[in-house]
Amino acid sequence: MKNPVKTILGLGILAVLCFYGWRYQTQGILFDESGISGQFETILDDVLDRNGVGESDVLKTQRREIKKDVPLPTLWIETERSVRLSPTIVLNDIIQALERSGIPLKMKVLSRNSRSGSTIVELGKKKNQVFQRIIFLTSGKKQSPSAQGRGGAVTIVIDDLAGRLSDIENLEKFFALNVPITYAVLPQEKMSRAISEKIHANGQEIILHQPMEPEDIQHNDPGGATLLVSMSEPEIQSRLKKNLQSVPYALGISNHMGSRFTADEKAMKIFLNSLKAFSKSNPLREDLFFFDSRTSPKSVARKTSLSLRVPYQVNDIFLDDQDDLATIKKQIQQLKKEVRRKGHGIAIGHIQRGHLLQALSETIPEFHKEGIEFVPLSQLIRSPQ
Numbered sequence: 001m002k003n004p005v006k007t008i009l010g011l012g013i014l015a016v017l018c019f020y021g022w023r024y025q026t027q028g029i030l031f032d033e034s035g036i037s038g039q040f041e042t043i044l045d046d047v048l049d050r051n052g053v054g055e056s057d058v059l060k061t062q063r064r065e066i067k068k069d070v071p072l073p074t075l076w077i078e079t080e081r082s083v084r085l086s087p088t089i090v091l092n093d094i095i096q097a098l099e100r101s102g103i104p105l106k107m108k109v110l111s112r113n114s115r116s117g118s119t120i121v122e123l124g125k126k127k128n129q130v131f132q133r134i135i136f137l138t139s140g141k142k143q144s145p146s147a148q149g150r151g152g153a154v155t156i157v158i159d160d161l162a163g164r165l166s167d168i169e170n171l172e173k174f175f176a177l178n179v180p181i182t183y184a185v186l187p188q189e190k191m192s193r194a195i196s197e198k199i200h201a202n203g204q205e206i207i208l209h210q211p212m213e214p215e216d217i218q219h220n221d222p223g224g225a226t227l228l229v230s231m232s233e234p235e236i237q238s239r240l241k242k243n244l245q246s247v248p249y250a251l252g253i254s255n256h257m258g259s260r261f262t263a264d265e266k267a268m269k270i271f272l273n274s275l276k277a278f279s280k281s282n283p284l285r286e287d288l289f290f291f292d293s294r295t296s297p298k299s300v301a302r303k304t305s306l307s308l309r310v311p312y313q314v315n316d317i318f319l320d321d322q323d324d325l326a327t328i329k330k331q332i333q334q335l336k337k338e339v340r341r342k343g344h345g346i347a348i349g350h351i352q353r354g355h356l357l358q359a360l361s362e363t364i365p366e367f368h369k370e371g372i373e374f375v376p377l378s379q380l381i382r383s384p385q
């Protein structure tokens with residue numbers, strides 16, 4: 001005897017097959033996702049709007065119909081828009097909001113690529129199915145630092161954050177200087193995450209201050225998060241990953257100590273390849289850069305970054321190796337000379353030093369007077385060509 005449930009089920013399946021067959025015959029596709037494309041676009045409009053990107057900041061919008069096997073023949077609308085980003089908006093915040101908003105529709109951030117003056121973010125279901133491409137134009141970033149202020153651009157990096165409990169309080173005083181500063185946060189410390197959150201909430205830039213093996217490790221042990229030249233590739237990879245996870249929002253990595261490690265070509269190659277691998281698997285951390293603190297004149301960071309195509313930059317000057325006001329001010333004058341000479345300059349200071357803050361607050365007006373602009377480190381990073 002025939003089972004009526006089976007019959008109905010059979011007819012149902014047949015109807016569905018007929019529908020898809022008809023669609024495939026007439027339109028050449030099996031799935032039509034143009035509806036969901038529109039839905040997603042509306043959601044993103046809303047997210048951009050809520051994050052301070054108004055209608056007038058959207059310079060161009062283009063939509064095109066895509067028919068592609070992904071792997072089955074599917075139709076959807078790909079929207080590309082160019083968006084102007086004012087300097088007060090934190091790109092990472094927007095990207096994270098975009099990512100969250102896509103979850104109900106199973107959309108995610110597929111890639112994030114920074115070029116000179118722009119960051120391109122792609123969102124969609126999978127690598128070969130992009131629904132939304134947003135080109136954030138970040139006003140001449142990275143291209144010609146000297147054109148940024150009349151008199152050039154200067155970056156201050158404050159090192160060794162999260163090492164001491166007092167760092168959180170001191171941070172407030174640096175925020176009060178009211179110029180963009182980049183903060184290098186030590187990983188795996190009790191306060192690494194809280195400090196990173198605080199810096200991020202204040203709209204300032206963060207890098208991971210990665211401890212690396214120094215020449216005299218017997219007297220200067222940089223602790224358990226350190227990369228050593230004797231480590232294997234998997235060891236370096238997993239330690240770096242753990243460290244990056246403990247410092248959220250980090251856009252790049254600098255070395256803490258590391259006079260031995262940064263001078264070792266084999267170790268640096270493994271490290272930079274691990275950095276690239278991490279970047280690749282984390283769209284929100286794409287384009288992580290390496291900033292060489294330059295603790296050794298024998299550093300091979302420049303050479304290896306170039307050959308492995310890792311965005312790179314190097315420190316020009318340490319401000320407070322000697323912690324007295326007159327010396328620090330002298331170093332700051334040296335930094336200004338550097339800016340005049342090549343259009344930009346980068347200096348490292350330390351959160352715990354007693355006189356740095358005063359020296360900076362007394363000299364920052366001089367930079368302004370000469371038309372030198374303070375910029376976060378990411379704006380001076382050289383992208384591999």
Ligand SMILES: [Zn+2]
Pocket residue numbers: 159160209255256257
């Ligand atoms: Zn350090």
